[in-house]
Amino acid sequence: MDFWQSFIGGFLPYIAVATLVFGLGYKVTCWLKAPVNLHWELFPYPHTLGGQLSELLAEVFTLRSLFHHNLKLWFPSLVMHWGIYAVVFWLFFLLVGAPVAIYLGVAGGILTLTGSCLLFLFRLFVPGLRQISTPVEYLNLLFIFLLALAALASGALGDFAFRNYFISLLTFKPHLPLPGSYLVFLLLLWLFMIYLPFTRMAHFAVKYFTYHKVKWGEVE
C-alpha cells in the first residue's frame, strides 16, 4: 500500500488523537493542580451550578460577550464557532450512524470556511485588531480556513460512507485506500489536532479555569 495512505490514513490519526488527549490532559492536569489563587472574583456572578451552566452555555453558543461589547466581531466569530460545533456534531452523528451527519458536516464546513475567512479579513483590515495581531493569529485562522476548504472540496463531509473509515479506525484496522482529496483533508485535520493543544485555540479548555476558578471563584 502507498506510504502516504498508510501514514495519513492509518498512522497519523492515532498520533493526532494521542497528542490531543495527552497534550490537553497534561495542561488541564497542571491547571487543576495549580495552587488556589487569592479571591479575585468579579461581581455579579452565578452562584449555583444551574446558573453557571446556563451562563456558560449562553456564552458558548451565542458568544454573548462579543455581542454586547464587540459587535463587529460577533457575527464572523459566531459563524466560525457554529461551524466548528457543527463539524464536531458531524463526527459524533457519523460515528453513531445518523444520516443527519452529512448535513451537519457540509453546513459546518461552509460556516467554518466563511467565518475564518471573515475573521482573517477583519484582523487584516480593522486597525485596532491589526495592531494587536501577531503572525500566529493569521496563521491559526488560515489553518482553519484551509482545513474547512479541504474538507468541503474533497466532499468528505457529505459522504456518509466515510463513516466506515472512522469505524475502522476504532477497531485499529483502517479501511484503506482513501481518495487522494480525502487524504489532504485528513492530513490537515490530524495536523490541526496535534497543533491545537499547544495553541490558544485550546481556549475552550482554559475557559473552565478562567471562569470557574477565577472570575466565578466561590467565596468561602
Add this chain to the structure above:
Amino acid sequence: MRKVFDDYRVLSDETLRPDEPRVEKFLQAMKKSLQQRDNWTFWLPYTLSLDTCMKCGTCAEVCPVYLASGKKDIYHPVYRSDMLRKVYKRYFTLPGRLFPGLVGAEDLTEEKLNAMAENVYRCTICRRCAYVCPVAIDNGVIVREARKIFDAIDIAPDELKKNGTQKQIKFGNATGTPANAFLDMIEFLEEEIEDTKGYKVKIPVDKEGAEYLLIHNAGDYLAFAETVMGAAEVMDAAGVDWTLNSPAKGVNDAVNYGVFYSDAEFTTIVKAHVETAKKLGIKTLVVGECGHAFEALKYLMLRLIPPEERPFEVKSILELEDEWIREGRIKVDPEKNPEPVTYHDSCKLGRLGGMYEEPRRILKACCKDFRELTPNREMSICCGGGSGFAIMEKGDFRKFRMETYGKLKAEQLKASGASIIALACSNCKGQFREIINYYQLPVRFAGVSELVANALVR
C-alpha cells in the same frame, strides 16, 4: 524627567533609574513570578492570561483610558499586556525562543523596560476589561504581576511604597500621624459635630472588647473629615458598642497599598490589621469608606490568613448602615437631602466587592432624588483614582487622570443632572475632587456616611 513612554511620568528618575542596566534583574524576577511555589497567590490567572489572550480586542471596547484617549495605540489594554507577554514568550516559552517573529516574542531592552514600568501605571486595574472578556482573560492581573516584578527590582512609586506601605508599618498609618495628634484630631471632630449639628457625639478610641472596630482610610481624617464625622454620628445613633483605634494600638489606617503592587507588602499590612483587631479583642472589623481596603480585608485576606487566626468578622460600613436603616435601628428622613444625588460604583466595592445594592438602598432611603449614572454597577467606568492614582501628582500625572478617566466621569456626571455625587471610597473622593475642579462642574461630592448622617432623625 525625560520621556520614557508618553507625556507623563509616575516614577521619578531616582526610582526608575532609567539609565541603569536592569534587564537581567527584571528577567530573574519574572522567572520567579512564573514559578508556582514562589508566586502561588495569582499564578493561575496570571499564566492563563499570559497564554490565552485571543486578541479579539473586546477589552479595548470598554477600557476607559483607551476610549478617552481617542483610541491611542499605546493605551490599548492588549498593547500594555503584550509588553510583558512579549518578554514572557521570548524568554520563557519554546515557540518564542524558536520562532520569535511568528508568535510576537521580543527581546527586552532597557528602553522597553522603562516604557513598561510607566505603562503599568496607566491602568487602575479596574478590571472592566476582564469582566467583558469572552475568555475571562485578565489584563488587570497581568498589570499587577508586572508591578510586582518591578517592585522586586525596587521600582515602585514612592506614593505607594516609601510613603505608603512602609510608612504605614512604621507609623501605623500612611499619613504619619502619631497617637497624640490623632487623639487631638478626634477631639476636634467631636467639637465640630457639636458646632455644626448641635448635639454631642462621643467618639470612643482604643476601647478593648468593643463589638465594632471602625478603621477609616487615615487620609479621610485630613481630607474627608465629613465622612469620618458622618460615620461617628451613625454609630452613635445606632447605639452600638464601637471604637476607633489610635496608632498606639496598632495600625489605624485601613489602606493597604500592597493590593496595588506587591503581595509581600500586602501581606505585611493585612497581618498588621489582623493583629490590631486581635489585640483590641473586637468582634467585627468595620472597613470605612475605602474600596481597596474592603477588597483586601473582605476577600484577598481569606486564603492568606487561616480562619482560626482571624477571630472576627469583616464588614463594610455600608453593610452596617444598610442593615440598620432596614431594621429601623437608625431613622432617616430623605427630605433632609433634597438635592439630586447620584452614586459612583467604586471598582473595588462593586466589580471586585459585589457591593451594588447596599449603597443604593441607603441612598434611596436618605435622599429625596436618587438617580443613576449610566453605565453603572458591573459596567461602571473607573473614575481614575484607583490603584492609588488619586494620590499621584508628579510628572503631570493629574492631567493624565483628568484627560482620560476623569473626562468620561465628568461627562457621565453632567448627563445625570445630579448636584451631589455620593462616594464610598477615598481614592474615588480624591479623584472626584479633582474632576469637579478641573471640569468646573456644579457638583459637590459627599461620602455615603455623610449623607446618612445628614438624614438622621434623632
